[in-house]
């Protein structure tokens with residue numbers, strides 16, 4: 001396939017960025033989206049140009065490091081991670097606009113790479129338990145209702161990619177934060193810090209400059225792991241309950 005990519009190029013955090021157009025003549029439909037960028041970078045390197053900086057690690061949809069906006073959609077037109085998107089999604093002659101996540105709390109470092117350190121600081125504010133973990137306990141020693149176990153597992157599938165923030169018109173990270181709060185708050189091991197966790201994580205969320213949730217739902221539509229919107233209702237209930245306590 002012949003594909004034209006228009007990519008956000010920005011030398012560093014301070015530089016002014018701009019879209020730059022590149023033509024690729026031999027894109028295989030079986031390539032992943034990142035492999036297509038690898039081919040472009042090889043071409044740029046051979047031509048003596050600076051390759052496009054982008055994040056990736058696992059390339060298996062697990063680590064959450066690879067997100068970019070493709071034609072205005074976080075992770076592109078499929079509900080998956082950028083690394084799991086394949087070029088067969090597109091057709092010969094397509095023009096693809098590729099940009100970094102756009103959110104005040106995710107400043108661009110270079111080209112398509114943004115600083116998602118704000119997520120790490122939200123996790124550090126409350127995404128942990130203090131119960132001694134020790135060696136693996138006997139599986140049935142702490143019974144967890146099936147429904148709670150399933151919901152905690154569902155929330156735990158959040159890979160911290162940031163697509164929810166990139167898709168949200170408010171630049172809110174409520175889906176991410178709510179997934180982390182639900183993941184631990186639904187389990188017995190997470191109960192001792194349940195109140196402080198939700199208060200501290202929301203305080204950090206707001207301090208990082210993420211916007212408020214107004215129930216638009218773009219976050220859950222863009223989420224490659226299908227984190228449902230109702231984790232945010234759960235977070236709000238937990239927060240109200242925690243703040244109401246003396």
Ligand code: SF4
Nearest residue numbers: 158159161162164223
């Ligand atoms: S909630 Fe979904 S979109 Fe947001 S960081 Fe987690 S996996 Fe990514």
Ligand code: FES
Nearest residue numbers: 057059064066083
């Ligand atoms: S590179 Fe790890 S999720 Fe895409």
